[in-house]
Amino acid sequence: MIGLRRTDERLPGAEEAPSELRVGLIAVVMVMAFVIFVMRLFQLQILEGADLASRSHRNSVRTLRLEAPRGDIVDREGRPLATTRPAYRIRVIPNELGNAEREYRVLAEFLERDSSEFSEAVGTPRGRRRFQPVALATDLSYFQHAQVESHRYGLPGIVTDTTPRRHYPGKASAAHLLGSIGEIDSKKLALDITPKYRAGDVVGKSGLESGHESHLRGKVGGRNIVVDVAGREIEVIDEVQPIPGGRIVLTLDLDLQRSAEDAFRSVPGRRGALVALDPRNGEVLALVSEPAYDPNEFAGGIGSEAWEGLISDESRPLRNRAVSGQYPPGSTYKAVVATAGLSEGVLDPEEEVFCPGEFKLGRHTYRCWKRGGHGNVDLDEAMLGSCDVYFYKLGIELGVDTIAKYAKKFGLGRETGIELQGEMPGLVPSREWKERARGERWLKGETVSASIGQGFNLATPLQLAQAFSILSNGGTLHQPRLIKRSEAWDGSAREIPDEKPFEVTDLDPQVLARIRQSLVATVQAPRGTGRAARVEGVVVGGKTGTSQVVSLEHVRGLAPDQIPLRYRDHALFVAFAPEENPEIVVAVVIEHALGGGGASAAPIAQKVLTTYFEKHPVGEGASTTAGLDLESGEVRHDPAMPEEEES
Numbered sequence: 310m311i312g313l314r315r316t317d318e319r320l321p322g323a324e325e326a327p328s329e330l331r332v333g334l335i336a337v338v339m340v341m342a343f344v345i346f347v348m349r350l351f352q353l354q355i356l357e358g359a360d361l362a363s364r365s366h367r368n369s370v371r372t373l374r375l376e377a378p379r380g381d382i383v384d385r386e387g388r389p390l391a392t393t394r395p396a397y398r399i400r401v402i403p404n405e406l407g408n409a410e411r412e413y414r415v416l417a418e419f420l421e422r423d424s425s426e427f428s429e430a431v432g433t434p435r436g437r438r439r440f441q442p443v444a445l446a447t448d449l450s451y452f453q454h455a456q457v458e459s460h461r462y463g464l465p466g467i468v469t470d471t472t473p474r475r476h477y478p479g480k481a482s483a484a485h486l487l488g489s490i491g492e493i494d495s496k497k498l499a500l501d502i503t504p505k506y507r508a509g510d511v512v513g514k515s516g517l518e519s520g521h522e523s524h525l526r527g528k529v530g531g532r533n534i535v536v537d538v539a540g541r542e543i544e545v546i547d548e549v550q551p552i553p554g555g556r557i558v559l560t561l562d563l564d565l566q567r568s569a570e571d572a573f574r575s576v577p578g579r580r581g582a583l584v585a586l587d588p589r590n591g592e593v594l595a596l597v598s599e600p601a602y603d604p605n606e607f608a609g610g611i612g613s614e615a616w617e618g619l620i621s622d623e624s625r626p627l628r629n630r631a632v633s634g635q636y637p638p639g640s641t642y643k644a645v646v647a648t649a650g651l652s653e654g655v656l657d658p659e660e661e662v663f664c665p666g667e668f669k670l671g672r673h674t675y676r677c678w679k680r681g682g683h684g685n686v687d688l689d690e691a692m693l694g695s696c697d698v699y700f701y702k703l704g705i706e707l708g709v710d711t712i713a714k715y716a717k718k719f720g721l722g723r724e725t726g727i728e729l730q731g732e733m734p735g736l737v738p739s740r741e742w743k744e745r746a747r748g749e750r751w752l753k754g755e756t757v758s759a760s761i762g763q764g765f766n767l768a769t770p771l772q773l774a775q776a777f778s779i780l781s782n783g784g785t786l787h788q789p790r791l792i793k794r795s796e797a798w799d800g801s802a803r804e805i806p807d808e809k810p811f812e813v814t815d816l817d818p819q820v821l822a823r824i825r826q827s828l829v830a831t832v833q834a835p836r837g838t839g840r841a842a843r844v845e846g847v848v849v850g851g852k853t854g855t856s857q858v859v860s861l862e863h864v865r866g867l868a869p870d871q872i873p874l875r876y877r878d879h880a881l882f883v884a885f886a887p888e889e890n891p892e893i894v895v896a897v898v899i900e901h902a903l904g905g906g907g908a909s910a911a912p913i914a915q916k917v918l919t920t921y922f923e924k925h926p927v928g929e930g931a932s933t934t935a936g937l938d939l940e941s942g943e944v945r946h947d948p949a950m951p952e953e954e955e956s
Contacts, residue, residue, distance in 0.1 A: 370533055370546065377527030378473035380554030382487060382517060384563040385793055389478055391487050391518070393553075396474035396609075397454035399446040403431055404439035405466035412464050419456045420446055444509075447609045448474060475511075475608040481601040483566055485629035486593075486729065486791070488516015489607040514607070516629075517557065517791065520728050524795055527554035553798035560592035560793050568920040569597045572913040581899040581910075582630035582770040585917055588778035588885065588894050591787030591809055593727070595895075595917060596771075598630040632725075632732040635767040636898055639854030639906065640695045641883050642716075642762025644780060644824055646704055647688060649715035651820045655706045658688035658823060664698040668757070675701055675757050678855075692827035693837040695853060697761050704760020709751060712759060713739040718814050719776035720786050721768055726810070727789040735772050738765035763857060774896035777883045780824060781850075781891040784816040825850055829888050841911040842884050844918045847927050850891075851884030851914070853906030877901035882910035886918055893921050 378393035399416070406412060409428070417424035431443050449457070458469055475490050491514045493506050505526075506512065512526070513519035530551035535544050569583045576599070585595035600622075606615055619627055628634070650656030666682030668675045677683065677697040683690070691699035704712060716722060722737030736742075738759055740751040758764030768776075771789065779786050788809035795804045828850035832839040838853040856879045880902035885891040895914040902909035 370535055373470070373532045373534065375530035375532060375549075375551045376472050377529050377551035378553040379475055379490075379527065380525040380556045380798060382525075382557045382559065384559055384561045384566075386563070387558070388563045390483055390559070390561070390563070391604075392476050392478065393473045394476040395471045396447060397449040397451070398444060398470055398472045399449065399457060400442040400444050400468045400470070401427070401431055402440060402442050402466050402468060403434050407465040409466075412467060415460065415464060416445065416457065416467070419460075420449070420453055422446075442468060447472070475605075477604050477608075479563075479567075480603045480605060482563075482570060483561065483596065484516075484601040484604050485598040485631065486516055486561070486596045487604060488518040488520075489514050489604040490518050491607050492610060515730060517559075517728075518604075519730065521557060521792075521795075524557065525554040527798070528552040555798055556796040556800075558793045558796065560587075560594065560790055561596070562594045562921075562924075564920055564924060565595040565917055566597065569595050569913065569917050570599075570601075572916045573597065573599045576899055576909070576913075577903055578624075578901060580624060580630075580901065581897070582634055583895065583897045583913065583917070584631050584770045584774040585893055585895045585921075586774045586778050586789060588782040588787070588891050590790065591775075591778070591811070592790045592793075594893060594921070596631050598628070598634075600624050600626040602626045629729065629731055630898070630900075631770050632727060632729050633769065634898065634900075635733050635735055635769055636879050636881070636900075637764075637766050637856035638721075638762040638768045638773060639856035639879070639881050640697075640761055641773060641777075641852045641854035641881050641906075642760075642766060642768075643692065643695070643700050644828060644852050645716050645719055645721070645776065646700055646707070646712055646760050647692065647827065648719075648780070648816065648820055648824050649707050649712055650703050651823060652715065652817055653707060653711060656688065656703060658827075661685040661687050662691070662699050662702060664691075664696050666698070668698045668701040670701075670705070670754055670757060673754055675754075689827045689830045689834075692852070693831040693834045693839075695831075695838050700760045701757050704756050705753070707760075709756045709759050710739050710741075712756075713737045713742075715816075718816055719779050721772055721776055725771055725775055725789050727771060728791055732771070733769055735769055736765055736767040762854060770896045770898045773881070773883050773898075774894050777852075777885055777896065778894045779814060779816070780821050780828075781885040781894060783818040783821055784814045786812040786814055825885075825888070828852055828885075832884065838905075838907040839882065839884070839911050841907055842882065842915040842918065844886065844915060844922055847886050847918070847922050848888035849884055849886040849918060850888060851882060851911070853911060854881035854883075855879070855905040856881065877903065878905070880904060880906045880909035882906045882914050884911075884914045884918065886922070887927050892925065893918065 379391075381389055381393070382391040383389050409431075410424075413424040413427040416422075416427060427445050430445060434441070434443075446453075454469060457464070457467070461467055461469060477484070477487065490511050493508070493510045493512045497512065498506055498508060513522040518525065528551060530549040532548040533546040535546065565585055569585070573579055573581065573583070579599050581599055583595060583597040584593070586592065587594055602619060647656065651658065663685050664677055664679075664683040666677050666680055668677070675697070678695065682698065683694050683696045686694065686696050686699055690696070713722075716737045722735055724732045724734050738755070743749055743751050743765075755764050759766055775786065775789065788811065790809050792806050795806070796802065829848060831837045831853070832842050832849045832851050834840075839851045842849055842851050878901070880899040881897065883894070883896045885894045895917050897910040897914050899909050899913070
């Protein structure tokens, strides 16, 4: 065996070829992988980079602001006057839009609007504004919302949601008291130090909506969600629920409010105001200003055309006539003058004064409204018949400064302090006032006009209601109250506001009681000018008034229905009831009425009084006089219309 070579031994270099082959294959694979990686990187970075970058932005976290519902405003019985309802809204996030022009056309077709409106609303935002939602429609119908929602995945960047919207169930009912809301202006936004608001937020603009903004507003919430490229919500990361605004309970009685507003619908021109107060505490039971407006128009942002229509309307529907309308009080002022006469001892209520139908002062003749005069009249007859001559003579005896002193005791000539914007102070003229305001001395003839509530005298309907409240409650001036209590949204906390300031005047309660007797005769006596205000089973007192708007030269010889509207007199009536311990005072002013206070204003007050006493019947033992004959004292019903005073 020696010398034999092993047959399994390999020659040198026999293993090198396979190793090199493997290394070569590995190198090729690595090169190919690198090439593929580079090509894929080129594709992702260069070819598809823009699209993928856009997708990465869209597949992100979106923060949604959850608006808080405004708190309800309800009447004294909990019936809603202002509340919140859900509204469907469409917004667009500019950065997430696909084909903006196409999407706007689709939306325009669904909403029956012009697509150019959407493009103008969105514009070409830059920077952070590209990610801020822009509202395109704020109150869609259910059908419109369903159409958009069913196509939303084909409308990237279009967002639909439900947002709280202010709603006024009674439309124009109590509009001037409630006020309106609107988008915050730049001036108020600049004053917001905290800050609690941002551009586009809705705030109270007038009335109680503005005055109690902080309580009604509530606190906004938010939601962070992950959305995909199509805008679909993938998951909710976290959420903070909004806190609704607080609730406000008013002193207002919705039944009285509606009764007054319904009564005004029969008034030609429908211009005027009504205020009903509780004389025991100053609570406002009804407050009407006509014509009114529908605050629902402001809830979603009023259009320029609608706004121009409101501010250009010569009837001025935005004006709250109840607190800012200043009118000559006319013969309603005679109650003030009579109070001054009794208090100063220059008037004997039983003494008769002869009224021939005119009163001469120097070279001037001042006529009574009744041609031929009233004959011999005492205080009761002069009041129920509204005899001008009786009060001309009384006014001259008193002098304008004495009349002014007592008018101010009744709260006239100054603001009442009610928590509504735009209240006017009225005007009580005096010698000092004329010299200061006009640089002229007072004329004696001007006292004649002032004694029947004409001339420079001005008062608001609210002031007249407050003055007769003082007269009916024995001499206490209560500041008018609108808020009964405030509540948290869930009723967990209640706050009763501090009692409004009141002032005990130095008016003699016995004198006021005597004046009330004359005012009861004005309504209850057969010939009383206020007989149209009678309420079955209740003793009502009151005073009619008619205030002259223009000089008689403009209307002499014309029949009442031929006088142009702007030249017609204002009709007034102020009433209280029941006679003993009055619970309600109603003041009515009708601008440019076809008839005087007894024919036009008293029937409106009667409807409100009737509604009140249907809800609050007069207690047993109270007088139920329907008509008091001053001579016999007999109670009787007389359906005939009263005589009517003129200017």
